Amino acid sequence: MGTAAHLILVGIPGAGKSTVGRELARQMQRPFVDLDEQVVAHAGLSVPEIFAAHGEAHFRALERAATERLAHAPQPMVVAPGGGWITVPGLVELVRPPSQLVWLRVAPARALERLGDGIAARPLLSGSDPLADLTAILAVREGAYMQSDHVVSVDLMTPLDAVDAILALARHVSGE
Secondary structure, three states, rough: OOOOOOOOEOOOOOOOOHHHHHHHHHOOOOEEEEEEHHHHHHHHHHHHHHHHHHHHHHHHHHHHHHHHHHHHHOOOOOOOOOOHHHHHHHHHHHHHHOOOEEEEEOOOOHHHHHHHHHHHHOOOHOOHHHHHHHHHHHHHHHHHHOOOOEEOOOOOOOOHHHHHHHHHHHHHHHHO
């Protein structure tokens, strides 16, 4: 069984992967998968609890298992993995090709605004300076994000604007 052609949204925390992904899936009439939610459901622990009890390496192993399950899904989905998913060796290769990666590029300051109180659930942003943490995360991951098939700069976009931009890209790629 081959990999379904998923549309995978990548970017730093606060880029809008889950928000945009849910609406994109609705409009494309595809299932939506939040990979972190899959990990949490499988582990029976929240992401912060997984990090606290077992560390980031264990979380990444759970993320790999969820990606392997996704790779064998029979139908195309819209997928929102965690921000660091793209940096884990071998994960992208499990689903690509034929899956397409879309980088939701956002400035760290804008991402922080969007996260608001939700920052408490982000273990990698739990330091005293979340903006510096996000900036450092982007610096480390940017090269991996740049390997995406498409880039949508979402700083000045509403989630619906981002959905429209991705749908336009999908139509262009499929030749519609």
